[in-house]
Amino acid sequence: MTRAAVYLPDRRSRSEGRSGPGRLEEIELDVLEVGSAHVVLPEATVRDERGGALFTGDGLGRGLVFDPSAGGGPMADAAADRAARAFGVVNAAFHTQRALRYVSGLLGHPLPRLLVRIGMHEQTRRWGGGHYRLPGQGVGADPDATSPAGEVHLGGGAGFVATSGTDRHFRAPAHNPAIVCHEVGHHVCRHTADFRLNRLRPPGQQTNKKRAVDEGTSDVITAILLDTADIYGWHRHRIPEYDRRRRKLDPRWTMAHFQGGRHGDPHADGTVWASACWSARQRVTATGADPTRFDTLLLLGLELFGRDNPAGLTGDALRERRHFSRLLAAMVEADPAMAPHVLAAMAEHGIHLGVSNNDLSRAARMGGSRLAADA
Template sequence: MRVQALAWSGGGDSPPGRLTEVTLEVERIEPAALVCPGVTVRCANAGTLLEGDDLRFHPRGGGGPAATAEHRREALAFGLVNTAYHAQRGLEAIAQLLGRPLPPLLVRIGLHATHRPGWGGGHYRLPAAEYSSLPEDEPPVATGEVHLGAGGRLVPLRGERYLHSASHDPAIVLHELGHHLTRHTADLRVNRRRPPQAQANLKTPIDEGTSDYVAAILLDTADIYGWHRAAVPPESPRRRCLAAPWTMAQFVGGHLSDPHTDGTIWSAALWTARTELQRRGVEGARFDAVVIRALDRVGRTADDLPIERARQLRRRYALVLEAILEEDAAHGGALGAVIEPAFGSRGIEVGFGNDALRDRTLRGALVRS
């Protein structure tokens, strides 16, 4: 059934967007859950949030400390609906670009409050033998699920203080959706070849960067975290703005590096190519389809090699760039002449490992100086 709802929409450069009446396709409404085609969203330990089929809830400033009990309940309901709306529209957009739907997604809101009170972020989890942080009380579903924190930090929004919750922030919802895409296409951790209950959850820079790119194209902005990280300078890697000037010269790599930070180089290269193509009159969605379908090519790379070797190869920026160029060539090759130099401007070229790309970029910077 089609149900009217309220959600943040059309954020662009004014996140999280405007409070907008939208239409949501729903299969079943439960007291604290929405079951929709392709996605189910559940709110943990929330009691009854939804009654009837009117899903037009006000965000109530996220339900901050000054909110009444009823306003906190409405803020929880809004987060549930807002998450369902963005997950559903994101999955539909990805299915169109990829040419097939992704497996159904489960999103759970408000988990890990006992382990990390005030956690306002999100993560994408697969069942594993162990977890690097935030233990799971029960195994996630084998196809992957998104967990969104309840939040606890006040952020500004148009002159008011807003309790930032991941379910209220379209950028976080859509970034985590990007991990669902990479898991079922590029499979960067080679999880398809692992036992379903012993998959790997650690993310790679390509995974994080691609997920930021997914959020950017669905929000139509490079500054995806411009709301809750407004105090962070746009050129800082913590802001994760895709228009920032990052190149392979800033690449760290290794087990002690932050894949989010190294991922900004990859997302920036994707955004540079997309922006240049748009400047030349090419629709952004055309390049998006090439990128997303190229991820399927990556997922078929090195399948005959041991898992660890396949995983190492799929970490390489050059390998994914090569898959993008191959996907473009398979459809006429009209974009490659723009894609290659755009990635090259970020220090990414076909035929080199990540460390070699960093060294080449640093040498080039020294020569130019």
């Protein structure tokens, strides 16, 4: 175990005193090896790709304890930016390990190793986001993605979050637990439900296109890991909570807000699914059960979902796998005793078994009458 400084999840809002992406604490990290700009964990490797040595010279005597330096960035001096980058590698490693250990503990087996690369795709502009990539062609193709089991790419950071009257924090994704957890969530989806049937595609021809169910599941996994519905509340605090771009999980988001189709944003549509899952988790907890009861049925449901054996990579097989109701069916199969609670919460968001996303959306917009008439 190595001493490390990281941002632990912080449920507080900014008005309650939250001033950064998390609560700065020292913890013990299970690290196998520390290189000049990477750390190797039992379940993942995390690497800063921008060149230069981060983990040599001063500071290593204190393990992996570095000053986050308010995110570093272009306004910071060289020493502060180096410390911020070192902190970013360690913080991303901690949240990757924490997420993968929680998930594999509930699944009862490990997931394939994950590679996390920081400072990617910055040749032409700064990038404050992240994505999950598999090697392949088509939408979201990324020539830099080479690991068949999947990789997380994080930008080096872009822009600032104002933290108080004069202070500001550089938006470095590796410092932000919510961004790291969301991308690890996609790795969980890929190796359980496999919404895009990538296991039927050759290793070098995977697809990176993500559906709403994938984005929403990654968001609810993030909410579980951070223990808050306002997963992006720190860096999106300027977006009101009633705006779906905030992506706060909320009972207000129902299938009536689902767009779907070519013009729908899978992240915004995914918020409906994530919100319904969060409501279901609260409903399960209200019975006196531990919240991990819901987390387990979600993960076992994802795994059951991925266990079917379609005849091939057909349009129909892929289309069916977009439907929230199909994942819901697998979740209630995983824990029949909790099914009534999960189904009741989902129904409040307009999600019912055996109905496509578009039909659920149409029914919700018509106040549920159409679905009742068809049933």
